[in-house]
Amino acid sequence: MDSSDIFKNYFRVFRDIIRMMHTTNSLEEVLNLGVKKTSEALRAKGALVRLLNETTQQLEVRAAWGLDKRYLSKGPVSSDKLLKWGSDGRKIHIITDILNASQVAYRQQAWDQGIRMMLDIPLFINSKVVGLVRIYITELRHFSEDDLDFMITVAEQFACVIERLRLMENQKAQYNHLALRMEKMSSLGRMAAGIAHEINNPLAGILLYSSSLVKKAPPQSPLEEGLRIIMSETQRCKVIIQGLLEFSRDMEPQKVLANINDILDKALTILNNEFFIHHIRVEEDLENNLPQTLLDGNQIEQVLINILLNAAHAIEKDGIISVKTRMDAAKAKISIEIADNGCGINGQEMDKIFDPFFSTKPSGIGLGLAISYGIVRNHRGDIKVESHSGKGSCFTIDLPILPEASGKEGEQGVA
Protein backbone atom coordinates (compact mmCIF):
# COMPACT_ATOMS: atom_id res chain seq x y z
CA MET A 1 0.00 0.00 0.00
CA ASP A 2 1.46 3.37 -0.91
CA SER A 3 0.97 6.35 1.33
CA SER A 4 -2.02 7.79 -0.53
CA ASP A 5 -3.86 4.48 -0.06
CA ILE A 6 -3.06 4.54 3.62
CA PHE A 7 -4.43 8.07 3.97
CA LYS A 8 -7.54 7.18 2.02
CA ASN A 9 -8.00 4.30 4.36
CA TYR A 10 -7.55 6.50 7.43
CA PHE A 11 -10.01 8.99 6.01
CA ARG A 12 -12.65 6.26 5.58
CA VAL A 13 -12.18 5.18 9.18
CA PHE A 14 -12.77 8.75 10.38
CA ARG A 15 -15.80 9.07 8.19
CA ASP A 16 -17.30 5.83 9.55
CA ILE A 17 -16.62 6.74 13.17
CA ILE A 18 -18.03 10.24 12.79
CA ARG A 19 -21.11 8.95 10.99
CA MET A 20 -21.66 6.44 13.78
CA MET A 21 -21.25 9.13 16.40
CA HIS A 22 -24.14 11.04 14.94
CA THR A 23 -26.51 8.14 14.40
CA THR A 24 -26.35 6.21 17.65
CA ASN A 25 -26.54 7.03 21.30
CA SER A 26 -24.94 3.80 22.39
CA LEU A 27 -21.41 4.30 23.60
CA GLU A 28 -20.61 0.60 23.19
CA GLU A 29 -21.72 0.59 19.54
CA VAL A 30 -19.58 3.59 18.61
CA LEU A 31 -16.52 2.31 20.46
CA ASN A 32 -16.87 -1.21 19.10
CA LEU A 33 -17.07 0.05 15.55
CA GLY A 34 -14.19 2.41 16.27
CA VAL A 35 -11.79 -0.26 17.52
CA LYS A 36 -12.70 -2.56 14.65
CA LYS A 37 -12.08 0.09 11.99
CA THR A 38 -8.89 1.27 13.66
CA SER A 39 -7.52 -2.27 13.94
CA GLU A 40 -8.27 -2.89 10.30
CA ALA A 41 -6.68 0.35 9.17
CA LEU A 42 -3.52 -0.41 11.17
CA ARG A 43 -3.53 -4.09 10.20
CA ALA A 44 -3.51 -4.91 13.91
CA LYS A 45 -4.69 -8.14 15.52
CA GLY A 46 -7.17 -6.25 17.63
CA ALA A 47 -7.82 -3.34 19.91
CA LEU A 48 -9.74 -2.48 23.04
CA VAL A 49 -10.97 0.51 24.97
CA ARG A 50 -10.65 0.63 28.71
CA LEU A 51 -12.47 3.36 30.61
CA LEU A 52 -11.98 4.44 34.18
CA ASN A 53 -14.82 3.55 36.53
CA GLU A 54 -14.88 6.53 38.90
CA THR A 55 -16.29 4.58 41.82
CA THR A 56 -14.05 1.53 41.72
CA GLN A 57 -11.01 3.34 40.25
CA GLN A 58 -10.57 0.38 37.95
CA LEU A 59 -10.14 0.33 34.20
CA GLU A 60 -12.96 -1.62 32.59
CA VAL A 61 -13.11 -2.96 29.05
CA ARG A 62 -15.88 -1.09 27.25
CA ALA A 63 -15.18 -2.18 23.68
CA ALA A 64 -12.95 -4.74 21.99
CA TRP A 65 -12.28 -6.28 18.63
CA GLY A 66 -10.16 -9.13 17.35
CA LEU A 67 -9.06 -10.37 20.77
CA ASP A 68 -9.55 -13.82 22.24
CA LYS A 69 -12.49 -14.11 24.66
CA ARG A 70 -10.26 -15.75 27.25
CA TYR A 71 -7.96 -12.76 27.19
CA LEU A 72 -10.85 -10.32 27.54
CA SER A 73 -12.44 -12.22 30.39
CA LYS A 74 -9.55 -11.20 32.64
CA GLY A 75 -11.65 -8.37 33.96
CA PRO A 76 -10.81 -4.85 35.09
CA VAL A 77 -7.30 -3.71 35.88
CA SER A 78 -6.03 -1.09 38.27
CA SER A 79 -6.07 2.51 37.15
CA ASP A 80 -2.38 3.02 38.00
CA LYS A 81 -1.39 2.67 34.38
CA LEU A 82 -3.14 5.96 33.61
CA LEU A 83 -0.80 7.79 35.95
CA LYS A 84 2.08 7.68 33.52
CA TRP A 85 0.30 10.18 31.25
CA GLY A 86 0.42 12.73 33.99
CA SER A 87 4.00 13.75 33.25
CA ASP A 88 4.59 13.26 29.55
CA GLY A 89 1.48 14.76 27.96
CA ARG A 90 -0.66 12.95 25.48
CA LYS A 91 2.01 10.80 23.93
CA ILE A 92 1.32 7.32 22.61
CA HIS A 93 3.15 4.63 24.56
CA ILE A 94 4.69 1.95 22.42
CA ILE A 95 5.37 -1.35 24.17
CA THR A 96 7.71 -3.73 22.41
CA ASP A 97 9.06 -5.87 25.22
CA ILE A 98 5.73 -7.49 26.09
CA LEU A 99 7.02 -10.04 28.58
CA ASN A 100 8.73 -7.39 30.71
CA ALA A 101 6.26 -4.51 30.35
CA SER A 102 4.98 -3.37 33.72
CA GLN A 103 1.97 -1.66 32.22
CA VAL A 104 0.69 -4.96 30.77
CA ALA A 105 -1.35 -6.88 33.32
CA TYR A 106 -1.47 -10.26 31.56
CA ARG A 107 1.89 -10.51 29.80
CA GLN A 108 2.17 -14.25 29.27
CA GLN A 109 -1.40 -14.52 27.98
CA ALA A 110 -0.76 -11.70 25.52
CA TRP A 111 2.45 -13.34 24.33
CA ASP A 112 0.61 -16.66 23.89
CA GLN A 113 -1.92 -14.90 21.72
CA GLY A 114 0.90 -13.97 19.38
CA ILE A 115 1.07 -10.35 20.38
CA ARG A 116 4.50 -8.77 20.03
CA MET A 117 3.74 -5.08 20.20
CA MET A 118 1.17 -2.82 21.90
CA LEU A 119 0.26 0.82 21.46
CA ASP A 120 -1.43 2.69 24.31
CA ILE A 121 -3.29 5.86 23.36
CA PRO A 122 -4.74 7.92 26.21
CA LEU A 123 -8.31 9.26 26.19
CA PHE A 124 -8.54 12.80 27.53
CA ILE A 125 -11.66 14.67 28.61
CA ASN A 126 -11.08 18.21 29.89
CA SER A 127 -7.36 17.51 30.26
CA LYS A 128 -8.07 14.55 32.51
CA VAL A 129 -7.22 11.07 31.31
CA VAL A 130 -10.31 8.87 31.52
CA GLY A 131 -9.14 5.72 29.80
CA LEU A 132 -7.06 4.32 27.01
CA VAL A 133 -7.19 2.61 23.66
CA ARG A 134 -4.77 -0.31 23.36
CA ILE A 135 -3.85 -1.68 19.98
CA TYR A 136 -2.41 -5.20 19.68
CA ILE A 137 0.01 -6.01 16.88
CA THR A 138 1.50 -9.37 16.04
CA GLU A 139 4.88 -8.22 14.76
CA LEU A 140 7.37 -5.51 15.63
CA ARG A 141 6.81 -2.69 13.22
CA HIS A 142 7.71 0.95 12.72
CA PHE A 143 4.93 3.53 12.96
CA SER A 144 5.33 6.85 11.21
CA GLU A 145 4.34 10.20 12.74
CA ASP A 146 1.28 10.12 10.45
CA ASP A 147 0.23 6.73 11.79
CA LEU A 148 0.54 7.97 15.36
CA ASP A 149 -1.32 11.15 14.47
CA PHE A 150 -4.11 9.05 13.07
CA MET A 151 -4.36 7.07 16.31
CA ILE A 152 -4.38 10.21 18.43
CA THR A 153 -7.14 11.71 16.31
CA VAL A 154 -9.22 8.54 16.59
CA ALA A 155 -8.76 8.64 20.37
CA GLU A 156 -9.87 12.28 20.38
CA GLN A 157 -13.04 11.29 18.56
CA PHE A 158 -13.64 8.56 21.12
CA ALA A 159 -13.16 11.01 23.97
CA CYS A 160 -15.60 13.37 22.30
CA VAL A 161 -18.34 10.79 22.01
CA ILE A 162 -17.72 9.51 25.55
CA GLU A 163 -18.10 13.02 26.93
CA ARG A 164 -21.24 13.74 24.95
CA LEU A 165 -22.95 10.49 25.94
CA ARG A 166 -21.98 10.89 29.58
CA LEU A 167 -23.51 14.33 29.63
CA MET A 168 -26.68 12.90 28.11
CA GLU A 169 -26.80 10.08 30.63
CA ASN A 170 -26.29 12.54 33.46
CA GLN A 171 -29.11 14.72 32.27
CA LYS A 172 -31.37 11.72 31.87
CA ALA A 173 -30.57 10.47 35.36
CA GLN A 174 -31.19 13.92 36.78
CA TYR A 175 -34.50 14.18 34.97
CA ASN A 176 -35.62 10.74 36.17
CA HIS A 177 -34.65 11.64 39.71
CA LEU A 178 -36.68 14.82 39.44
CA ALA A 179 -39.71 13.10 37.94
CA LEU A 180 -39.63 10.49 40.69
CA ARG A 181 -39.39 13.14 43.37
CA MET A 182 -42.30 15.11 41.94
CA GLU A 183 -44.39 11.94 41.74
CA LYS A 184 -43.54 11.06 45.33
CA MET A 185 -44.38 14.57 46.51
CA SER A 186 -47.71 14.72 44.76
CA SER A 187 -48.91 11.32 45.98
CA LEU A 188 -47.78 12.17 49.51
CA GLY A 189 -49.52 15.51 49.18
CA ARG A 190 -52.80 13.87 48.24
CA MET A 191 -52.51 11.45 51.11
CA ALA A 192 -51.62 14.24 53.51
CA ALA A 193 -54.69 16.25 52.55
CA GLY A 194 -56.91 13.22 53.14
CA ILE A 195 -55.36 12.47 56.52
CA ALA A 196 -55.50 16.11 57.56
CA HIS A 197 -59.20 16.28 56.97
CA GLU A 198 -59.94 13.01 58.71
CA ILE A 199 -57.93 14.03 61.75
CA ASN A 200 -59.35 17.53 62.13
CA ASN A 201 -62.77 16.12 63.06
CA PRO A 202 -61.64 14.03 66.04
CA LEU A 203 -59.33 16.91 67.05
CA ALA A 204 -62.33 19.23 67.06
CA GLY A 205 -64.08 16.90 69.52
CA ILE A 206 -61.02 16.72 71.77
CA LEU A 207 -60.44 20.47 71.74
CA LEU A 208 -64.08 21.40 72.33
CA TYR A 209 -64.46 19.11 75.33
CA SER A 210 -61.07 19.79 76.88
CA SER A 211 -61.32 23.58 76.48
CA SER A 212 -64.79 23.49 78.03
CA LEU A 213 -63.90 21.13 80.88
CA VAL A 214 -60.73 23.01 81.83
CA LYS A 215 -62.95 25.84 83.05
CA LYS A 216 -64.84 23.46 85.31
CA ALA A 217 -61.77 21.84 86.85
CA PRO A 218 -60.62 23.13 90.22
CA PRO A 219 -57.94 25.80 89.64
CA GLN A 220 -54.35 24.56 89.96
CA SER A 221 -55.52 20.98 90.31
CA PRO A 222 -53.86 18.07 88.50
CA LEU A 223 -57.14 17.74 86.59
CA GLU A 224 -56.85 21.28 85.29
CA GLU A 225 -53.20 20.75 84.38
CA GLY A 226 -54.02 17.55 82.52
CA LEU A 227 -56.78 19.23 80.55
CA ARG A 228 -54.49 22.14 79.66
CA ILE A 229 -51.92 19.67 78.35
CA ILE A 230 -54.59 17.95 76.27
CA MET A 231 -55.58 21.34 74.86
CA SER A 232 -52.07 22.44 74.01
CA GLU A 233 -51.15 19.10 72.48
CA THR A 234 -54.29 19.26 70.35
CA GLN A 235 -53.32 22.75 69.23
CA ARG A 236 -49.92 21.33 68.33
CA CYS A 237 -51.57 18.71 66.12
CA LYS A 238 -53.52 21.49 64.50
CA VAL A 239 -50.31 23.32 63.59
CA ILE A 240 -48.79 20.16 62.13
CA ILE A 241 -51.88 19.55 60.05
CA GLN A 242 -51.92 23.13 58.83
CA GLY A 243 -48.38 22.57 57.61
CA LEU A 244 -49.53 19.42 55.86
CA LEU A 245 -52.38 21.17 54.14
CA GLU A 246 -50.07 23.97 53.13
CA PHE A 247 -47.78 21.40 51.57
CA SER A 248 -50.51 19.50 49.75
CA ARG A 249 -52.40 22.51 48.52
CA ASP A 250 -51.99 23.55 44.94
CA MET A 251 -49.49 26.27 45.51
CA GLU A 252 -50.24 28.18 42.34
CA PRO A 253 -47.95 31.21 42.59
CA GLN A 254 -49.58 34.63 42.41
CA LYS A 255 -46.88 36.26 40.36
CA VAL A 256 -46.14 39.96 40.27
CA LEU A 257 -42.99 41.81 39.19
CA ALA A 258 -40.53 41.94 42.06
CA ASN A 259 -36.86 42.32 42.84
CA ILE A 260 -35.35 39.29 44.51
CA ASN A 261 -32.90 41.42 46.50
CA ASP A 262 -35.87 43.16 48.17
CA ILE A 263 -37.44 39.84 49.10
CA LEU A 264 -34.14 38.57 50.45
CA ASP A 265 -33.73 41.75 52.53
CA LYS A 266 -37.21 41.30 53.96
CA ALA A 267 -36.51 37.69 54.89
CA LEU A 268 -33.22 38.71 56.54
CA THR A 269 -34.96 41.47 58.49
CA ILE A 270 -37.55 39.02 59.81
CA LEU A 271 -34.77 36.71 61.01
CA ASN A 272 -32.52 39.48 62.31
CA ASN A 273 -33.34 38.73 65.91
CA GLU A 274 -32.78 35.00 65.49
CA PHE A 275 -29.33 35.69 64.01
CA PHE A 276 -28.50 38.18 66.75
CA ILE A 277 -29.39 35.77 69.56
CA HIS A 278 -27.21 33.04 68.10
CA HIS A 279 -24.28 35.32 67.24
CA ILE A 280 -24.59 34.68 63.54
CA ARG A 281 -23.08 37.17 61.13
CA VAL A 282 -24.74 37.61 57.76
CA GLU A 283 -22.54 38.52 54.81
CA GLU A 284 -24.41 39.93 51.85
CA ASP A 285 -23.13 40.03 48.30
CA LEU A 286 -26.05 41.14 46.18
CA GLU A 287 -26.02 41.77 42.45
CA ASN A 288 -26.59 45.46 41.89
CA ASN A 289 -28.56 45.49 38.71
CA LEU A 290 -30.94 42.64 39.30
CA PRO A 291 -33.90 42.92 36.92
CA GLN A 292 -37.44 42.60 38.20
CA THR A 293 -39.02 39.25 37.51
CA LEU A 294 -42.45 37.70 37.87
CA LEU A 295 -42.76 35.73 41.06
CA ASP A 296 -44.90 35.19 44.13
CA GLY A 297 -43.10 37.35 46.71
CA ASN A 298 -44.73 35.67 49.72
CA GLN A 299 -43.88 32.19 48.55
CA ILE A 300 -40.27 33.02 47.67
CA GLU A 301 -39.90 34.78 51.00
CA GLN A 302 -41.14 31.62 52.69
CA VAL A 303 -38.53 29.58 50.82
CA LEU A 304 -35.74 31.98 51.80
CA ILE A 305 -36.85 32.03 55.43
CA ASN A 306 -36.94 28.22 55.49
CA ILE A 307 -33.43 27.91 54.11
CA LEU A 308 -32.03 30.75 56.26
CA LEU A 309 -33.56 29.20 59.38
CA ASN A 310 -32.09 25.82 58.49
CA ALA A 311 -28.71 27.54 58.06
CA ALA A 312 -29.07 29.18 61.48
CA HIS A 313 -30.00 25.85 63.06
CA ALA A 314 -27.04 24.16 61.37
CA ILE A 315 -24.74 26.77 62.90
CA GLU A 316 -26.36 26.74 66.36
CA LYS A 317 -24.03 29.46 67.71
CA ASP A 318 -21.28 31.70 66.31
CA GLY A 319 -21.08 31.38 62.58
CA ILE A 320 -21.47 33.02 59.23
CA ILE A 321 -24.30 32.86 56.74
CA SER A 322 -23.41 34.32 53.37
CA VAL A 323 -26.10 35.25 50.91
CA LYS A 324 -25.40 36.05 47.32
CA THR A 325 -27.53 36.94 44.33
CA ARG A 326 -26.35 36.69 40.77
CA MET A 327 -27.84 37.16 37.36
CA ASP A 328 -27.06 34.94 34.40
CA ALA A 329 -28.33 36.96 31.46
CA ALA A 330 -27.42 34.29 28.92
CA LYS A 331 -29.53 31.64 30.65
CA ALA A 332 -32.14 34.23 31.71
CA LYS A 333 -31.99 33.20 35.32
CA ILE A 334 -31.29 34.62 38.75
CA SER A 335 -29.41 32.59 41.36
CA ILE A 336 -29.73 33.03 45.08
CA GLU A 337 -27.02 31.36 47.10
CA ILE A 338 -27.33 30.80 50.85
CA ALA A 339 -24.26 29.26 52.45
CA ASP A 340 -23.49 28.54 56.08
CA ASN A 341 -20.52 27.18 57.97
CA GLY A 342 -22.68 24.95 60.18
CA CYS A 343 -22.78 21.23 60.75
CA GLY A 344 -23.48 20.25 57.13
CA ILE A 345 -25.55 17.40 55.80
CA ASN A 346 -24.19 13.87 55.68
CA GLY A 347 -24.44 11.71 52.60
CA GLN A 348 -27.31 9.55 53.81
CA GLU A 349 -29.42 12.54 54.76
CA MET A 350 -28.72 14.32 51.49
CA ASP A 351 -31.07 12.08 49.49
CA LYS A 352 -33.92 12.76 51.86
CA ILE A 353 -33.74 16.44 52.74
CA PHE A 354 -36.51 17.40 50.31
CA ASP A 355 -38.77 14.54 51.36
CA PRO A 356 -41.83 15.50 53.38
CA PHE A 357 -41.54 14.60 57.07
CA PHE A 358 -37.78 14.23 56.96
CA SER A 359 -36.22 16.31 59.71
CA THR A 360 -33.03 16.20 61.73
CA LYS A 361 -34.34 18.72 64.24
CA PRO A 362 -35.88 17.28 67.39
CA SER A 363 -39.01 19.40 67.06
CA GLY A 364 -39.11 19.68 63.28
CA ILE A 365 -42.09 18.56 61.25
CA GLY A 366 -39.93 18.08 58.17
CA LEU A 367 -41.98 20.08 55.71
CA GLY A 368 -39.88 23.24 55.28
CA LEU A 369 -37.69 22.06 52.43
CA ALA A 370 -40.45 19.93 50.89
CA ILE A 371 -42.67 23.01 50.67
CA SER A 372 -39.76 25.14 49.47
CA TYR A 373 -38.97 22.65 46.77
CA GLY A 374 -42.60 22.64 45.61
CA ILE A 375 -42.70 26.43 45.52
CA VAL A 376 -39.50 26.73 43.50
CA ARG A 377 -40.63 24.07 41.05
CA ASN A 378 -43.92 25.92 40.65
CA HIS A 379 -41.85 28.93 39.68
CA ARG A 380 -40.09 26.71 37.15
CA GLY A 381 -36.88 27.08 39.09
CA ASP A 382 -34.55 24.67 40.79
CA ILE A 383 -32.89 24.18 44.17
CA LYS A 384 -29.45 22.62 44.43
CA VAL A 385 -27.52 21.72 47.54
CA GLU A 386 -23.88 21.17 48.19
CA SER A 387 -22.79 20.16 51.62
CA HIS A 388 -19.85 18.81 53.52
CA SER A 389 -20.47 17.19 56.84
CA GLY A 390 -18.93 19.33 59.55
CA LYS A 391 -18.08 22.21 57.21
CA GLY A 392 -21.38 23.64 56.07
CA SER A 393 -23.98 23.68 53.34
CA CYS A 394 -24.76 25.83 50.36
CA PHE A 395 -28.25 26.05 48.88
CA THR A 396 -28.61 27.57 45.43
CA ILE A 397 -32.02 28.59 44.14
CA ASP A 398 -32.28 29.30 40.43
CA LEU A 399 -35.29 31.26 39.23
CA PRO A 400 -36.06 32.15 35.64
CA ILE A 401 -36.16 35.83 34.72
CA LEU A 402 -39.68 36.40 33.47
CA PRO A 403 -40.37 39.84 32.08
CA GLU A 404 -44.03 40.81 32.37
CA ALA A 405 -45.50 40.17 28.94
CA SER A 406 -44.04 36.81 28.01
CA GLY A 407 -44.22 35.51 31.57
CA LYS A 408 -47.96 35.83 31.90
CA GLU A 409 -48.66 34.03 28.66
CA GLY A 410 -46.32 31.28 29.67
CA GLU A 411 -48.38 30.64 32.73
CA GLN A 412 -51.30 29.15 30.85
CA GLY A 413 -51.65 25.43 31.06
CA VAL A 414 -48.29 24.79 32.60
CA ALA A 415 -49.45 24.28 36.19
Place this chain on the structure above:
Amino acid sequence: MKPVNILVIDDESVICNACHFILSEKGYTVERQLTGKSGLDALKSGQYHIVLLDMMLPDMDGMDILKMIKGENPAVCIIVMTGYSTVSNAVKAMKLGAYDYLAKPFTDDELVSAVEKACLHVV
Protein backbone atom coordinates in the same frame (compact mmCIF):
# COMPACT_ATOMS: atom_id res chain seq x y z
CA MET B 1 -83.22 38.04 76.09
CA LYS B 2 -85.25 35.97 73.65
CA PRO B 3 -84.33 32.29 73.60
CA VAL B 4 -81.95 31.53 70.73
CA ASN B 5 -82.44 28.26 68.84
CA ILE B 6 -79.38 26.68 67.31
CA LEU B 7 -79.20 23.76 64.88
CA VAL B 8 -75.94 21.83 64.54
CA ILE B 9 -75.56 19.82 61.31
CA ASP B 10 -72.48 17.58 61.39
CA ASP B 11 -72.08 13.89 60.58
CA GLU B 12 -69.67 13.56 63.52
CA SER B 13 -71.88 12.96 66.52
CA VAL B 14 -69.03 13.87 68.87
CA ILE B 15 -68.93 17.39 67.44
CA CYS B 16 -72.74 17.71 67.56
CA ASN B 17 -72.67 16.61 71.19
CA ALA B 18 -69.76 18.86 72.10
CA CYS B 19 -71.50 21.91 70.61
CA HIS B 20 -74.68 20.91 72.41
CA PHE B 21 -72.79 20.46 75.68
CA ILE B 22 -71.05 23.84 75.49
CA LEU B 23 -73.86 25.95 74.06
CA SER B 24 -76.63 24.51 76.28
CA GLU B 25 -74.64 25.63 79.30
CA LYS B 26 -74.68 29.15 77.91
CA GLY B 27 -78.47 29.02 77.78
CA TYR B 28 -79.01 28.27 74.10
CA THR B 29 -81.44 25.69 72.83
CA VAL B 30 -79.43 23.29 70.68
CA GLU B 31 -80.62 20.60 68.30
CA ARG B 32 -78.47 18.13 66.41
CA GLN B 33 -78.73 16.57 62.95
CA LEU B 34 -76.24 14.15 61.40
CA THR B 35 -77.01 14.49 57.68
CA GLY B 36 -77.65 17.30 55.23
CA LYS B 37 -81.11 16.02 54.39
CA SER B 38 -82.28 15.63 57.98
CA GLY B 39 -80.81 19.05 58.71
CA LEU B 40 -82.81 20.68 55.91
CA ASP B 41 -85.97 18.85 57.07
CA ALA B 42 -85.43 20.10 60.61
CA LEU B 43 -85.03 23.65 59.29
CA LYS B 44 -88.39 23.40 57.51
CA SER B 45 -90.31 22.31 60.60
CA GLY B 46 -88.45 24.23 63.31
CA GLN B 47 -87.63 27.82 64.13
CA TYR B 48 -83.85 28.33 64.18
CA HIS B 49 -81.85 31.49 64.49
CA ILE B 50 -78.41 30.07 64.03
CA VAL B 51 -77.14 27.04 62.08
CA LEU B 52 -73.73 25.51 62.68
CA LEU B 53 -73.06 23.75 59.39
CA ASP B 54 -70.31 21.23 58.60
CA MET B 55 -69.14 21.64 55.01
CA MET B 56 -68.23 17.99 54.48
CA LEU B 57 -71.35 15.90 54.90
CA PRO B 58 -71.62 12.45 53.39
CA ASP B 59 -74.95 12.97 51.63
CA MET B 60 -74.77 16.54 50.36
CA ASP B 61 -72.28 19.22 49.47
CA GLY B 62 -71.97 21.90 52.16
CA MET B 63 -72.07 24.75 49.66
CA ASP B 64 -75.36 23.39 48.23
CA ILE B 65 -76.93 23.19 51.69
CA LEU B 66 -75.75 26.73 52.37
CA LYS B 67 -77.43 27.99 49.19
CA MET B 68 -80.67 26.13 49.97
CA ILE B 69 -80.94 27.45 53.51
CA LYS B 70 -80.23 31.00 52.36
CA GLY B 71 -82.77 30.61 49.57
CA GLU B 72 -85.57 29.44 51.84
CA ASN B 73 -84.76 31.31 55.00
CA PRO B 74 -82.47 34.29 54.43
CA ALA B 75 -82.78 35.47 58.04
CA VAL B 76 -81.00 32.41 59.44
CA CYS B 77 -77.43 33.07 60.49
CA ILE B 78 -75.11 30.32 59.27
CA ILE B 79 -71.74 29.57 60.84
CA VAL B 80 -69.75 27.24 58.63
CA MET B 81 -67.44 24.59 60.14
CA THR B 82 -64.84 22.74 58.14
CA GLY B 83 -61.85 20.51 58.64
CA TYR B 84 -60.28 21.53 55.37
CA SER B 85 -59.86 25.22 55.85
CA THR B 86 -58.54 27.28 53.02
CA VAL B 87 -58.91 30.98 52.51
CA SER B 88 -60.65 30.46 49.21
CA ASN B 89 -63.12 28.08 50.85
CA ALA B 90 -63.92 30.64 53.50
CA VAL B 91 -64.34 33.41 50.95
CA LYS B 92 -66.65 31.23 48.89
CA ALA B 93 -68.81 30.36 51.89
CA MET B 94 -69.01 34.01 52.93
CA LYS B 95 -70.02 35.00 49.42
CA LEU B 96 -72.85 32.46 49.57
CA GLY B 97 -74.14 34.19 52.67
CA ALA B 98 -72.42 32.45 55.58
CA TYR B 99 -72.11 34.74 58.59
CA ASP B 100 -68.93 33.30 60.08
CA TYR B 101 -66.40 30.56 59.69
CA LEU B 102 -64.87 28.11 62.17
CA ALA B 103 -61.86 26.02 61.16
CA LYS B 104 -61.74 22.65 62.90
CA PRO B 105 -60.41 22.09 65.47
CA PHE B 106 -61.66 25.10 67.45
CA THR B 107 -62.01 25.78 71.20
CA ASP B 108 -65.17 26.35 73.21
CA ASP B 109 -64.30 30.06 73.45
CA GLU B 110 -64.04 30.37 69.68
CA LEU B 111 -67.39 28.58 69.32
CA VAL B 112 -69.13 30.70 71.94
CA SER B 113 -67.71 33.94 70.61
CA ALA B 114 -68.85 33.13 67.05
CA VAL B 115 -72.35 32.30 68.33
CA GLU B 116 -72.52 35.45 70.48
CA LYS B 117 -71.57 37.62 67.52
CA ALA B 118 -74.21 35.89 65.41
CA CYS B 119 -76.80 36.53 68.15
CA LEU B 120 -76.29 40.29 67.91
CA HIS B 121 -77.00 39.91 64.26
CA VAL B 122 -80.22 37.88 64.48
CA VAL B 123 -81.95 38.80 67.70
